[in-house]
Amino acid sequence: MNRLTILTFILSSSLYSGTFIGVVTDYSNGTPVIDANIIYTDDISRGATTNEKGLFSIQINSDSIEILVKAIGYKDYNKFVFLDQADPVNIKLQKKTIKLSPVEVLAGRNSLIGVTKNFFRLNGSSSLISRAEVIEFNDTDINRVISQVPGVYTQEEDGYGLRPNIGMRGSGLERSAKINMMEDGILIAPAPYSSPAAYYSPTAGRMESFEIRKGSSQVKYGPHSTGGAINYVSASIPDNLKFQGNISGGQFGNKFGKFKTGVSNKNYGIMFQTVLNGSDGFKTIKGGGNTGFTKNDYLFKARVNSTNELAAAELKVSQTNEISNETYLGLTREDFDVDPYSRYRASHKDKMTANHAQISLTAAIKLFTNSDLTTTLYQNKFHRNWYKLNKIAGQSISSILADGNNGENYNLLSTLNSEDDIYDIKANNRDYLSTGIQSIIRSDFDILGNRNDFMLGFRMHYDEMDRFQWVDLYKMDNNNLFITTAGTQGEGSKNNRLYTANAKSIFIENEVKISKMILTAGGRFESINLERKDWGEDINRDSTAGSIKQAKLDVFVPGAGFSYLIKDGINIFGGVHAGFSPPGPGIDDDDDILPEKSVNYEIGTRYNQGLNSAEILFFYNDYENLLGEDTESTGSGTYAQFNGGEVQIKGIELSLEKVFRSNKLIFPVSFSYTYTDAKFLNSFDSDFDPWGNVIKNDELPYIPKNMYHLRSGVEFNKFKFISRYKYVSRTRTTAGQGDYDRLYITDNIKVMDLSLKYSINSNFMVESKILNLFNDQSIVASRPAGVRPNMPRTFSMGFLFDF
Template identity: 45%
Template sequence: MHSSTKCVSAIFGILIASLFSTSVFAQLSPSESAKDSLAIYDDIMLDRVTVVGKPAWMKELPGAASYIEMKDIELQEYSDINRILRRVPGIYIQEEDGYGLRPNIGLRGTGTSRSSKVTLMEDGVLIAPAPYAAPAAYYTPTAGRMSSFEVRKGSSQIKYGPNTNGGAINYRSTPIPADLSADVDLTLGETSMRKVHATIGNTHKNFGYMFETYQMASNGFKNLDGGGNTGFDTKDFLGKMMFRTNPQADVFQKVEFKVGYYDEISNETYLGLTENDFERSPYRRYAASQVDEMDADHTQFQVRHFAMFSNKLDLTTTAYYNEFNRNWYKLDNVNGVGISDLLADPEQYNSAYNIITGTTSSDNALSLKNNNRAYFSQGIQSALNYHFGVGQFESQLEIGARYHQDEMDRYQWVNGYRMQEGVMVQTSQGEPGTESNRIESANALALYIQDEISFGRWIVTPGLRFEHIEMKRENFGSNDPDRTGTDLSTNETTLDVLVPGIGINYAVSQQLNLFGGIHKGFTPPGPSADDQTDAEESINYELGGRYATEVFNLELVGFFNDYSNLLGNDLAAGGGSGTTEQFNAGEINVKGVEFSLTHNLLAENNDLDLPISISYTFTDTDFQNTFESNTWGNVEEGDELPYLPKHQLNGNIGVEKGSVTLNIDAYTTSAMRTVAGAGDIEDSKSTDSYLRFDGSATYQINDMATVFVNMRNITDATYIVSRRPAGLRPGLPQTVMGGIKIDI
């Protein structure tokens, strides 16, 4: 066990002992006033660990924000985080597998590759496998088991690091219910799709619990040469327990435990299609991908302690530990030719192309890499809040600290295969640790102070964040799989950064609020960075307004991110050569407009509801310098950033009458460049522009049971979503599924 893990365990014990010392099991029944107090305490704690909290709180935020409620997720039974987040303006998504197993998410020009430039959290805790040392998010929390999703952009910089250039996304897991509750959701569909989502929980006086499982599998929608499963099988288990004092206690305290385990087997590959093969058969999988497989598991532990010392002072502390193990076994090259180069020019590499399509080859012609990695992240974070007033001024002062450690251990090897009349036969076994054999780690201390100052119609929120980051890379080399240190090379980096910012909110009326802000953006370089590699930094500006009533919400925001240095990374997943080396991409400007609207068109009608929502994003980027890269191609001044569309539009309309609900979700996007460039986009260097519709219908049988049917991609549109990691990739085709939900 890591020494710091022992420290976290000790903290868990101290928190429990502290709670028990204040009569956690007192048997007094709470009065109505006590229930009111508990509701207030719950709201305060919610505010401390979320980035939005409640939709009603958004109007006072000093920046752009979005909140997706459970009811919005349930309408379409979405389990794909890509489809869920399409509703949020300012988010850019590059799809990859069609199911959202490995999303590529960006915010306001940060780039999308493996969501490595976005601060991803679950319940306010960093959730990427190694957020500092190796932030590429090959793991993402199961979207289908979440209760809601929150997104903060410009104003997220002070509290939510380390990546502050674009914003923060917080997945909020299912809360412990206030009363006995049991829910089961059963779904079956095409491609042998099956899903089980079940929860049970209750709160009794000073104790609460919740247990949940979300299990989903499919045989996949792609057609493997020679036949075979191209789908996935995931299992997610989560448990929570809560203890609290009586609300009348001198110091109200609450502690929550959370334990989760996720397991995945997915028959996924980096091997896409050539241009011609995509036109002929877009859902084809080449024979050389038949043994490609991701085997992954994730374990999380979390304990959170909340103490309300008075109506002015409270403290929230969270200790956490996450472990992620994965081995993505997949084709790397054919007779020494990388699969990305092969698919880009199959005529030049005709013999290699013939092999991946099933032609018999020599031994070891196919090299499959065990992309074996083990990650952990752990830490403790605390936020102290003090509320006070002086005359007409009210202040909500928050001081926060987090000590965090994370690590990625790459221990990889290569096996050889030959193709035998369309069937792969293993011909050599590599020795573990002889391909990539290194450890990258980071220790980080983050401190911040933020003050929300209210006076009259104004709310001014200045803040300052400080990060001290120590990173280390130990490369043992391919000739030392036992890690004796005979060929060890070490690189150590220390980085200190201050991230200031200020946001302002002005209430023009009870319904209309204007806001604006200026914040510094920052993303640290990884442990592999050399002395010439700088951190990613920007100055970010936004100006906007919100208009909100009970049935109508509108937000309009303009933003400008002025990057003094954009950080690039040579990742195979991003279409690069896979060296993982980072490089300075220099200055780039990112500017745009974000618009969102929700409205119930028949709010005055007691028998029929007609809710609609619209979100739109316009984005413009241009590099301010010229350079060469393996990832983005040869970049010239004035070029645009790849994998970032100029236009995105999402619309949703529902009809709700009695027991019947109908819902249509539409999404359209302009084409995205796949390499940097300017002017008209070449077809061979572009994804497709497309229009996609999803639909759902539900019928509530009684108070306990509801049946539903959903259809993804109603028109069965075929479109290119990506040309990376290697070759062309399609979006999910038309897929029908249905089931029943039982709520007790």
């Protein structure tokens, strides 16, 4: 931490800035306006956007400049500003008297917060990583993007964020299965009901912003309502003809390219974006081999709207292709201490191939001046085949690594030669489908002089996961793996199965404003039908499945919250809601797994005044029944589900933000902190590896007690320097209490990143980044099998353009 302070001081004390800073607020109540566009003409830049606190900054060469401020739901605003103003200018926008157009409604439905929602007055915990914040580091790793958000936990796996593990407020992290992962307001996990473990995550590098909702405000999304929801907001169609790009390269063969072009007029808009990302990998395989990846992403949007502003429709099509030479095989702790970035020879055949195709059509219609209807048809297809080492000489790789360097089969990890059929490499071949229709009717009206914002929505959803796997057997010959027995597709235990889910849901929510109080109440009803079919050895599926397991769930998930404005800039908020996660149909015919249920509470306060903001809240999650799943990434890969009984999770979330000014220098600083206490309230024995044999008051695995994130920087003339520091305290890798056992913990993680940008002119900018500046080498996890490191220090340089 001292090194961060010294470095920031040295850079900021010797450089001159021509930076103008401002705040955009609502004229009627003084609350921040988020994602407002600041438009101007200057030698340096042409635009900026406000963050969730309403703040923006621009670099200018002249002493004064005229700016145009545009925000959805507000009147345009022109202002002539001077650089030498002692205080940041407060731009107050007046709301439109005319209701939102269908084009603006479309933008609002892509958001979990809503484009005209008063962010400061939301009755639940919400965080926005705005467009302005996204471009500070132009991250491609979602773990780095959301590390600044309190109450959100991540477990790194590959160092690039290809398969993130994200949890919120103590919910499980495994493959992000306990949160609602969405893109533009639509469920994006491959099969969120039938197989929620998300081996696919949207490409973070192509997103425009990110939204996180927790607490009572997120019950309407489903199917998971304990932790929260994360919404990836994709690139929007530009207002005018645009061509933008970002090209960068760096250590370990890292390369990144992002290009976007589009245009709009009164009745249509189109946009095309492509993201090309890849690396040679920062790990080395003993004996040679590829540890890198390539991931290419393409996005197309087209919009049409009527001249009379009564209707609009938007088509979205995307395609993602990935080849990554990733493995489940980590290291023993002894080998990690010698070289944390090495890989055993036995993993050199491991490879993931994945393809994701997405299409959606959204239409918005103005029913009345105060009401609108939005309907979206969507379909997501995902295929992946992770061909990876599973067993050696009949022993699972996780068990081999747990035995350490003196284990019976340890030497086979990097032996020169072996007998036939020693290495069991499994093709985890699966096809996913997620499709449905969702509609939302929104209306605002007055009753007895109190403003109401009413929403009614429904969703009909179907998803499936088709597992058609096989196992090939190999031998090691002169330090290379050669196939000795080819497997038959579909043969083997649990390798020929189809999981399906049909879900119908309806939600209702009303927000009423009574003087300084905003009250929100609502709920979601879901009817879920789950089915698992197992054809066993019938690989052609010519007959009826030999085993069929079905389950039906009907559930109502209520929630209520409030926000009270104590005075301008200070409010308190709170809420209570039911938590729910559906179980699958079961791995075996006699399984009888209960759904996850909890009651969750939060209360907090917010402060926002000019360049200063703060939020602190307390949360308490009372689980009646916790649900765990034995995926290959967390256990032995049986995909059996387990009930963990009663669990109590409580904690504190804190965030602070301030912008300092010294003469003409601008110093933005933000800080977030999370404290979490997560314990089992009963004793039981479990075959789920991360739990094991649980004793009452055992702490949950992979939930850190303390996390904090510090961001600071300086803006001067054509330069912008930003640093960020992340600390995550060690976690248990299995449930336990008392003193930590080194064999069953992660390390404290301390990572600093730096970004420096220089604007050449209004169209071109160069940037350099250093990730993990002090080369912290930490054990970030001991799963899927063995311990694994974070990314080492990595340097990159890039070139950005905007026409």
